[in-house]
Amino acid sequence: MFDKFHEECGVVAIYGHTEAATMAHLGLHALQHRGQESCGIAVSDGRTVACHKAMGRVADIFTPDTLNKLQGAMAIGHTRYSTAGDSQLLNAQPFSINCIKGQIAVAHNGNLTNAAELRKMLEMKGAIFQATSDTEVILHLMAHSHERSLPDALRDALLQVEGAYSLVVLHRDGIIVARDPHGFRPLAMAQLELAGDRTGYVFASETCAFDLIGAVYLGEVEPGEMVIIDSDGLRRERFYQQRNTAHCVFEHVYFSRPDSLVFGRSVQLSRERMGQLLAEACPAPTADLVVPVPDSGVAAALGYAEVAKLPYRQALIRHHFMGRTFIEPSQAIRDFGVKLKLNPVRDLLKGRSVVLVDDSIVRGTTSRKIVRMVRSAGAREVHLRISCPPTLSPCFYGVDTPTKKELIAANNSVEEIRRFVEADSLGYLTLPLLRRAVDDAERLDFCYACYTGDYPTDIVNISELLAAPRPSAR
């Protein structure tokens, strides 16, 4: 309902816990914000791999009954945001298949930029595709590999794909996780202390999943690294030579939960730092107070208020009991959509000059509604501050973004945007400051393509991709 970029998935993997599916399900619960349209869990008991997936949210799909049927000590899970066109069970993950290598299930966060080419090549070899997701390509590449062992076949497959992937793979006897050489999407690793001094392992897109199930964070799966766990223990292996790291900075700006470590950094601290730098660069001298657009603007607003020495006030309240559909009366309610989610506290805003802190402006229409809401609650001035640079370019690494045409900043100056959103002033965090906020000023370990159009990988078919409808999610 909000006009945001959408994270396209979360993944989790469990090894060595007798109730692996239950643990995976809790992990998915913690990752629910990364995708709410379908989810699934595959589990192995050492003999066969079973899988359950469905459209909907984790808490609705995984009932005690369902979980009881998923017995085994190894599991992977996936939660998915799907783009309009392909909201089908068919594309829900994990994908679970049989091939010459045995039973394999896979769940994927990211997007392959050469999926279409690979798919054509595989179809020439006789492959049949049941879904539109690019993840199926990886399975076919594994199945066609001449390598005997699963880790070797997976490496073989990954050397052929381009783009972003944080991958969890389950087979009868173990799990393998892998991350693309650029490390676009996060993938963290943790340890479970179990009864009888046994150790279990957990992998997840974000560390908030570890906190819920009481696992101890060990660090990131490295870009270009594969971690193989089976009865022989855990082995880490670099399957790809060093390449430039390109962590998605938007994970810190908006996607991830503030209580997570992502790429080894606290998201909350990154956001507070963004707010602090934003206050230095774009002050609002006449302002009386700082108000976040909840929930994602909260940390940056706190940072802004601290540096600006202005009171921080939660003058917009977010309503969390959401349903799928609401009927608007035919005699239309002004700014209906935003009102369903946000409501101002008038007594805090009346007659005040407000710095409103948000994390992004996508099309601009939602921002305008929020500015109007604050103003009509009595604010004298509204100074909009955005905790990252203007978003100019679509993402091809696993984020659902509008086309360039729809992105207001791709087609308008900051002053034009200000006028459109009806703010008294508008300030964006600059790219150099964003890089400082995530401690990436010296190095260049993050991907900023959505702010720069400068993609960290060669995308041969980029013109096609830009013209096409949005890539299918996973």
Next chain:
Amino acid sequence: MFDKFHEECGVVAIYGHTEAATMAHLGLHALQHRGQESCGIAVSDGRTVACHKAMGRVADIFTPDTLNKLQGAMAIGHTRYSTAGDSQLLNAQPFSINCIKGQIAVAHNGNLTNAAELRKMLEMKGAIFQATSDTEVILHLMAHSHERSLPDALRDALLQVEGAYSLVVLHRDGIIVARDPHGFRPLAMAQLELAGDRTGYVFASETCAFDLIGAVYLGEVEPGEMVIIDSDGLRRERFYQQRNTAHCVFEHVYFSRPDSLVFGRSVQLSRERMGQLLAEACPAPTADLVVPVPDSGVAAALGYAEVAKLPYRQALIRHHFMGRTFIEPSQAIRDFGVKLKLNPVRDLLKGRSVVLVDDSIVRGTTSRKIVRMVRSAGAREVHLRISCPPTLSPCFYGVDTPTKKELIAANNSVEEIRRFVEADSLGYLTLPLLRRAVDDAERLDFCYACYTGDYPTDIVNISELLAAPRPSAR
């Protein structure tokens, strides 16, 4: 899941809008926090009264299909929290009946303290009761009244009942709303500007319902007042002589949404004031930062931080994607229940001395889990501050409270509670300060019975009530 007192209902009424049911449904959406187990809407098109109610949340129950069947320009709605024993559709509201006075639907927030006596008396007269709710009593009293007109019959009924009620009544030709002489529960009134210079009216438990549908707040329905609207227009009538006002202070402490005006006051401002006074009275000299228990502790924590001149940090993140049930693995997860909802931001807490601000301690078990969570995230010290006095006594005016035996403060000193919740220090806002926070220090317009045991009405059967299972909700 959290150990809180529970508000037991929200009500809404619409007069004069051609899509009254849709408007009522939006109003209920805004009041969803007041009760999430059942909801219903009754509507009149001037000929008959139709009603739809079901178990579940507003957004799930009122589909476009359902709303389309509820045609008419007058509607009332209800959302209900139900206590364990009577979670049945039977008790869902509005109640809609036929009697000598015609078709009547009624929705009620509050609790009648003499319902049992009235019920016995009515049964002696041949009345049959289908539900366990006390609201049915009001309908029977109206049906048995010798008064001809509905407003007269309602007045007749209300003069016989004791206790708390904010009542919305729908009949074929109009609506009537009424509030008990003590004004225990809130009931506000607003105006809808409609096409063609017509005016509509809205009544709701909280003003956040007005904001969503774009109605303009006019003020409170007065204690002991009845507002009658039909084709003759709107009439306000005092049906009960002046009695001592007794607004439920817990509406400001916890129940109501911070963006609402309740009893004519901003809830957010009350809570910030509670935090400010709490900081003065219970400072934490060694503390490094102030952290709220979200979401209800946020405003008080902001007030506390302001006065204490300590940084305010959102170091506990609340997870909003909740389902009904979660399976805990048999190898139990420490403090599982709280972890499903809250997670600490370790980097903000590590090595710090923390003031943790919450709005209440009921049984103490949840507070202990939260203190432990903060400590195990690395906090050096945890100073728990509660933005109201210890809760000692159950409520008989429409709040679902545990029995005295279960209330930790009814049976333990503050020091004992501190030890139980494992905090380094524990401070409560005193009653005089709470009264100052809601500007009730001079007058005595609020009910503080849950902190004092001093009930503002005579409750003849109080020993029975205290012994009995909790009163049925509405």
Next chain:
Amino acid sequence: MFDKFHEECGVVAIYGHTEAATMAHLGLHALQHRGQESCGIAVSDGRTVACHKAMGRVADIFTPDTLNKLQGAMAIGHTRYSTAGDSQLLNAQPFSINCIKGQIAVAHNGNLTNAAELRKMLEMKGAIFQATSDTEVILHLMAHSHERSLPDALRDALLQVEGAYSLVVLHRDGIIVARDPHGFRPLAMAQLELAGDRTGYVFASETCAFDLIGAVYLGEVEPGEMVIIDSDGLRRERFYQQRNTAHCVFEHVYFSRPDSLVFGRSVQLSRERMGQLLAEACPAPTADLVVPVPDSGVAAALGYAEVAKLPYRQALIRHHFMGRTFIEPSQAIRDFGVKLKLNPVRDLLKGRSVVLVDDSIVRGTTSRKIVRMVRSAGAREVHLRISCPPTLSPCFYGVDTPTKKELIAANNSVEEIRRFVEADSLGYLTLPLLRRAVDDAERLDFCYACYTGDYPTDIVNISELLAAPRPSAR
């Protein structure tokens, strides 16, 4: 979907079986043909009465989970067909209430002809009505009764009502069943042999319910009789002086299951006898074979074939996998509705002259479709034979019938009907023969009002009833 009169309910009662709800549920399963829109069970464990009811079929509503919550050794159950206007949960039975006499649940098959008058009188006394069903009237009469004991109060109530009722009543300590003085609707009684030489009792609309649960048929509850069972044992009591018996003959013609005894007679034998007499009275000399319209025409067709010495052939096959809705293609399929249920066996019909035996013609449209279907499957001649007289008049005793205007036989001669249904000949069983078929030729123990318009009770408001939309079902 078929154009039939509809039975409006089935009732069951269980006393003395530790799993009374489960037994009641099985009984309702056997009575499912008597009403498929809602059903419910109320149960008493000697302390309280619990009730569960919902829209839908027995097998869908009473899951193991639901039944487990209905503990107790006494139960009543109800299955209901509802007319268009009032298909609401509100009218589902049993009704379960509290009143001065305690908790009472009641389920009712039949229709009270003076319900409107009683309702007005009760409303004058302050009664409130939640449903539109006339059964609620009985509960109010009981609650208003000055009699102390429940059986006395029930007798008091029944002496005031007119019309048809087979009633099962459950209270905390026992059950009471009662049947109207005319015995319009059936109500049979059986015994359950239980472990430890204990005896249980079962009451049901039809004996097929006894067969399923292994109860031994004892006989009918007599018209004007009340059977009271509680810890003092079973007592039978005549609460009304002898009146002319008026069993609904349509129970034997169509409603009841052929494997039931109804009014003490085998339904199957009655129907075979109707067919035999029909063959004598309306032979079809040129016919080659006899074909029933399944399922209800089967027994009469067998009787017809036997006497006519013609082969009996099942040349119309009924399809039993029915759903609620089917989309007809816009390029319409001829006689779509009937085709969904029936299909001819061409090889049996080709070139043959067919006697088609059905149990009734209501509006005539369905009969015409069936005649056409048989003819287009190749039949040379179609001779339609109906196993009862033309239906002329609506029923006010618990059957859902169309208005007089819609009844083809009320407005057309037999020859006109024949032409309308496009049959080569048409024959009805005459009233005298129908009476012979049910052994009622000498006496007059059955109600034939739907064939004669001669109602066995005075219906003071009959002109109103005839003008009004159909009476609400129960």
Next chain:
Amino acid sequence: MFDKFHEECGVVAIYGHTEAATMAHLGLHALQHRGQESCGIAVSDGRTVACHKAMGRVADIFTPDTLNKLQGAMAIGHTRYSTAGDSQLLNAQPFSINCIKGQIAVAHNGNLTNAAELRKMLEMKGAIFQATSDTEVILHLMAHSHERSLPDALRDALLQVEGAYSLVVLHRDGIIVARDPHGFRPLAMAQLELAGDRTGYVFASETCAFDLIGAVYLGEVEPGEMVIIDSDGLRRERFYQQRNTAHCVFEHVYFSRPDSLVFGRSVQLSRERMGQLLAEACPAPTADLVVPVPDSGVAAALGYAEVAKLPYRQALIRHHFMGRTFIEPSQAIRDFGVKLKLNPVRDLLKGRSVVLVDDSIVRGTTSRKIVRMVRSAGAREVHLRISCPPTLSPCFYGVDTPTKKELIAANNSVEEIRRFVEADSLGYLTLPLLRRAVDDAERLDFCYACYTGDYPTDIVNISELLAAPRPSAR
């Protein structure tokens, strides 16, 4: 619930009707008896192929909404019975995939006897399998074919598979149907007269599907024949040389609807003929009447009664309102399972000697319950007659049969079976007579393997198959 062999699928295909999905859905409705656990429809509008499938019955799955989304003039449909182990959506049909040949959807009735070998071979070539169904093998073979056109690729695939298949294939531009060279399972063809003199085509497992949608039967798709329809018109092509025909005789004995033509013969007439021959071969001289076990025993019982010159009586009534689960009280009801479906008419059975006609005895337990039921309803003697020979061997051509160990006739003499089922006498139709009944005495066009163990094809891995759990259904 009944102890029967289970037909494992029905298929339908529509070409040239603008509402092809709606027509397919009606066709599936008519074929619902061939499989009730899942169903699906794939449709092409000439641009893309869309597919909807789900667990459940046709009427529940294909709502108006669902059908509206399936636009196009070509469609195929499938209804499936699934064996215990693989009751998953994954195996529901049609399968719809993308490959080098484009989008293909396929639905299959039958069973491939060399699926496991082909699967291994395909996996060696890199194929990945998502389901356990053998139908997926056909798609892989097509995708791997070097033939360019779809019909050629399908022929290529079919020349590699062994076993039974009636196949409907949908692609963007047309449909192809094919039947295995032995013609195990039925597949019939019909014509639709459409507005504007256009012609449409329909294919279905049974002709009852044609009757419902008003299509005119043209004949069988020949064994080894492929029918190709696209914008170039309809072409029939023999893809396999003549082999011995082997129609499944059990289609006539039990599976198919009596109102269908199957293998070009009336099922009803076959069954009546079986009954006639059974009466000649196994008379019951002392019997008073003939009673069918409904519904499948009805036609044979009519034939038996005719020849035996005994009255035919429907003394067992079948109950058609079935749910999935029923709770049996812990104090068990005798022969509970059978009672849920059947009930005797005592007045027809009391003191009589009964010939009971059924179509098969599988494990014997159900037959025993029915014999007991008839006897306890008062029958003096029960003579059981079965309208086919003893079933000795499992089926590998698409029927779900118990293992040899479970088949009572595989391990017991007729006399032993008689004793087990507690009948006074037991007679089976002999194989020669069964062949006469289906006019196959001279030729040998039917498969009788379940009676003889003599399989019409070489099954190389038969010992494996016999040892393994039942083959997966389709």
